[in-house]
Amino acid sequence: MADDSSRKRKVRGRKIRSDRSRKESRHAKKKLARKSSNGTSSASARSGDGPLSAPEAVAPDPFVETDAVASLRSRITGWLEAEKPVHLIGPTGCGKTALALSAAAERGRPVVWINGDESVDTAALVGANAGGERYKETDQFVGGVSKKTEVVRERWVDNPLSVAVREGATLVYNEFSRSDPSAHNVLLSVFEEGVLERPGKRGEDRTIDVHPEFRAIFTSNDVEYAGVHRQQDALLDRFVGVHIDYYDEETEREIVKSHVDLSDEDVAAIVAKTRALRDELDLVVGTRAAITAAKGLAVFDGQRNGDGDGDPGEFDDELLTDVFMDVLAPKIAGEGPEDVSQLRTQIAESV
Numbered sequence: 001m002a003d004d005s006s007r008k009r010k011v012r013g014r015k016i017r018s019d020r021s022r023k024e025s026r027h028a029k030k031k032l033a034r035k036s037s038n039g040t041s042s043a044s045a046r047s048g049d050g051p052l053s054a055p056e057a058v059a060p061d062p063f064v065e066t067d068a069v070a071s072l073r074s075r076i077t078g079w080l081e082a083e084k085p086v087h088l089i090g091p092t093g094c095g096k097t098a099l100a101l102s103a104a105a106e107r108g109r110p111v112v113w114i115n116g117d118e119s120v121d122t123a124a125l126v127g128a129n130a131g132g133e134r135y136k137e138t139d140q141f142v143g144g145v146s147k148k149t150e151v152v153r154e155r156w157v158d159n160p161l162s163v164a165v166r167e168g169a170t171l172v173y174n175e176f177s178r179s180d181p182s183a184h185n186v187l188l189s190v191f192e193e194g195v196l197e198r199p200g201k202r203g204e205d206r207t208i209d210v211h212p213e214f215r216a217i218f219t220s221n222d223v224e225y226a227g228v229h230r231q232q233d234a235l236l237d238r239f240v241g242v243h244i245d246y247y248d249e250e251t252e253r254e255i256v257k258s259h260v261d262l263s264d265e266d267v268a269a270i271v272a273k274t275r276a277l278r279d280e281l282d283l284v285v286g287t288r289a290a291i292t293a294a295k296g297l298a299v300f301d302g303q304r305n306g307d308g309d310g311d312p313g314e315f316d317d318e319l320l321t322d323v324f325m326d327v328l329a330p331k332i333a334g335e336g337p338e339d340v341s342q343l344r345t346q347i348a349e350s351v
């Protein structure tokens with residue numbers, strides 16, 4: 001995408017954008033992520049089988065759409081239209097989640113979100129009995145005779161998958177390969193027979209017929225995907241897989257610009273540095289690292305230059321090294337001091 005030359009160049013060292021509506025929307029997304037971290041969803045777990053009060057489809061905000069982004073997204077929405085579950089595979093921080101949420105939002109159906117992790121089991125996906133409800137009935141039909149009965153009724157709580165298949169939502173299952181593969185056995189009949197079985201649920205409504213509008217997007221990290229939790233071939237066979245890599249340089253610049261209020265030159269310098277480190281280091285240096293570095297530089301460079309009048313696109317070498325070191329250091333947390341100083345040397349040399 002060509003640079004927007006009408007964009008007013010912004011002075012380096014300004015504050016990170018803090019527009020109120022954007023903040024509120026980010027706050028809503030954070031809430032969504034917090035809920036999802038225990039296997040619940042944006043649609044939230046609920047009891048009974050009543051209608052879902054569907055949440056608005058949450059489009060990521062900010063969301064940059066260059067040709068590269070739009071083309072990937074239409075590949076995803078195309079496969080969803082063809083009724084195929086889509087599996088997005090790519091390195092950490094390359095934009096899988098943002099893309100999945102954007103594609104899901106585009107469908108205009110409710111979005112149900114799950115985060116995969118070790119604790120996700122079948123019940124976390126499907127639902128479970130959440131204890132009994134006790135109440136007393138008093139029968140006084142016969143004069144002078146009073147009969148009291150205690151009734152215990154099981155209370156079932158649906159979890160995200162049940163909600164999504166019933167309501168025809170778009171399920172976004174983030175980092176699904178982090179969950180135990182056995183938790184996903186229930187997905188086979190969802191995609192094959194169009195029926196969800198709810199183990200633990202008794203009676204006629206033990207199964208749910210899958211809504212014709214139900215669709216699913218799965219994401220996984222390409223490194224982890226090949227690791228411990230190799231998912232069943234029978235399941236993977238029913239997905240289409242879309243491999244994503246880091247975006248082109250222009251797209252990465254636009255993405256960083258959308259998150260941080262810095263001049264085009266500054267953003268270009270940060271993205272170029274990120275891409276160089278990506279090539280040179282043995283670490284995964286994603287777009288998220290570029291955004292974090294830009295946020296740090298917006299603050300620290302402003303502090304250093306006081307009124308923020310440093311030359312656009314030129315940061316102090318030591319500052320740049322410090323900031324990238326802090327951004328990438330978590331990736332070598334737990335390594336010895338030698339590795340830490342080696343990383344610093346590599347970054348400084350690259351700078």
Ligand SMILES: Nc1ncnc2c1ncn2[C@@H]1O[C@H](COP(=O)(O)OP(=O)(O)OP(=O)(O)O)[C@@H](O)[C@H]1O
Pocket residue numbers: 062063064065069090091092093094095096097098099221255258287288291
């Ligand atoms: N098209 C986009 N527009 C705006 N921001 C984006 C876009 N794509 C990615 N980002 C931003 O880049 C960062 C990384 O993206 P995202 O979280 O989607 O990556 P991911 O591949 O899902 O990462 P992980 O594997 O760690 O979950 C996030 O801050 C996200 O907001």
